[in-house]
Amino acid sequence: MNSGIPSLNIPATPIDDDRSEATPSDGLRAVLDNLDALVYVSDFETYDLLYMNAYGRRVWGAIQGRKCWEVLQNNDGPCAFCTNHLLIDAEGLARAPHVWEFQNTIDQHWYQCRDQAIPWTDGRLVRLEIAMDITDRKEMELALKEAHEQARAAALEDHLTGLHNRRAFFEFGNQLLKQSRRHKSPLAIIMFDLDHFKHINDNHGHEAGDEVLRQIGKILGSKVRESDIAARIGGEEFAILLSETETDEAQEMADRLLNLMRETPVCFRDAPIGSTASFGVSSLRPGEKSLESLLARADEAMYESKSSGRNRVRVKA
């Protein structure tokens, strides 16, 4: 009996002496239709589906007179990601199988596909794909990747203010510095430290102090551009790296921030808490390679602000 299922390179006669009742093609049909994987064959030129096992027909339906891209992807033409060209070399000979992972557009499941050019019953080379559902593994992998990304984001975030923490400031700041040097574009820094913050904690409690820090986080979050890096680098010490920014522009921004802080007292348990800060501004010098030295200059400027009465901005270019 001819089952219509080609040999798929499996010897037509049993290798051992096991003489079962079933004919080889019946046996082959039983094997292919009970596989927990998609097996299909299509023509390289016309994309006509020549064979699909029961697993495939169950998920994607009948194949008679239909193309692989029509049945498997619901496309209007050959898929952009078709691997046919990888399966045959320039001489038209079969290459080694190509193994890849892919999310099917119809059932949304992930498959590991093993594609191969094989000789068909009439001698021409055709495409054979064996695809195993790996959705569970893939979802686990994606969940792990997401958890990893979340953990990394958490490790770089200052939990109180939502700004970057000190580690992130240096990690992203060094990238920004390299970028500025490469493009020969200006890079400025603003650093500030809250004034007499200990008094706020002592007079209103630590929670009130935390609320003041959160408020600063909000102000900075709303004022810096996406290309800038705003961070809490110490207890009540903040730094902002401003890309494409000259020293005088950074000074103007520091003045605006100082005014905003003065004008926006934090309301904690119905009591307004005013805060000010001492600012230091600096910018990258030609040939300067280190973020630490830039930060150190801003720090010096900031301590000049402190020593000359606080609540002001000082620049050290």
Ligand SMILES: Nc1nc2c(ncn2[C@@H]2O[C@H](COP(=O)(O)OP(=O)(O)OP(=O)(O)O)[C@@H](O)[C@H]2O)c(=O)[nH]1
């Ligand atoms: N509420 C709160 N307080 C903090 C936090 N981190 C640091 N501090 C407090 O910030 C205060 C800093 O005190 P000092 O270094 O003496 O500085 P200061 O009182 O701001 O005085 P000047 O900087 O000289 O103006 C300390 O009392 C710390 O406990 C925090 O996350 N939350």
